[in-house]
Amino acid sequence: MPELPEIETIKNELSPRITGQCFTDAVILDQKILAGGSVDELRDGLIGRCIETLARRGKYLILHLSGDVSLIMHLRMTGALLLNPSEIDSYARAVLVLGNGCRLVFRDQRRFGLIWLVDDAKTVIGRLGPEPLEQDFTPDLLEQKLSRRHIPVKAALLDQRIVAGIGNMYADESLFAAHIHPLRRASELSAEEVCRLYQCICSILRTAIECKGASVDTYVLPDGEAGTAHCEFKVAHRGGKACAVCGGIIERVPIQNRGSYFCPGCQPLCTDQPSA
DNA sequence: CTTGGGACCTGGCTGC
């Protein structure tokens, strides 16, 4: 699933290859990919505009275009952005053609991914919380936000208004690294625990970016290569397997209808019983 | 205001 490290990787890989290029054509193969407006409106708004910069906000990829317009993409669960793929298969939803001949293909099995073309990016990303790897995200800010929420801390980490870009995989990995059970109430974490969680979130995300993302399910880099961040996973998608730290069996519990994986030995629900 | 649950979508897996 593309989360912050995967989108950051896609941005980094695409940026040197498409910055400065103008759109010469846009073929929308599945109208459902458009978050608003018609196919003609998108084509009219896109063709002739140049890509000035690429940015990422949370799990959104933002292409700042000439004329103060932004093309925003969200890959949701199974989306991928491919640059000049050898084949355009039945899962291709949009093909964007650039002046240098490059074809940027939005591929998506489950048809949840979305594209916006807007004058003001804030209409799409305005509600997002702080960027976890930026300076304005601090342990104090995280503690302040978590203290008001009486939901499981795992659910709080998935709330993009609390912190942007964390999804199911990296929430599980961050909680494991911080030795915090995913069902602990967000508001009941100690200041020390929140600080630990903050450090683990930053560390887990940075490592995943260095690995160019986690290729579970359909995520690949724009050139079709796989990332390797999933090789570092300790609990995510490892239900029933042995914990590499304590040897216990990794369990799965549903939280907000999402599978949450954790090690009951390393992440005790009771805080007064230190882990092995 | 907060919280919880359903909808969206389809490939892959399980079980009969």
Place this chain on the structure above:
DNA sequence: TGCAGCCAGGTCCCAA
């Protein structure tokens, strides 16, 4: 072998 049913999950929307 065939098929029904369920699971995966990011975000939005609605109800309590």
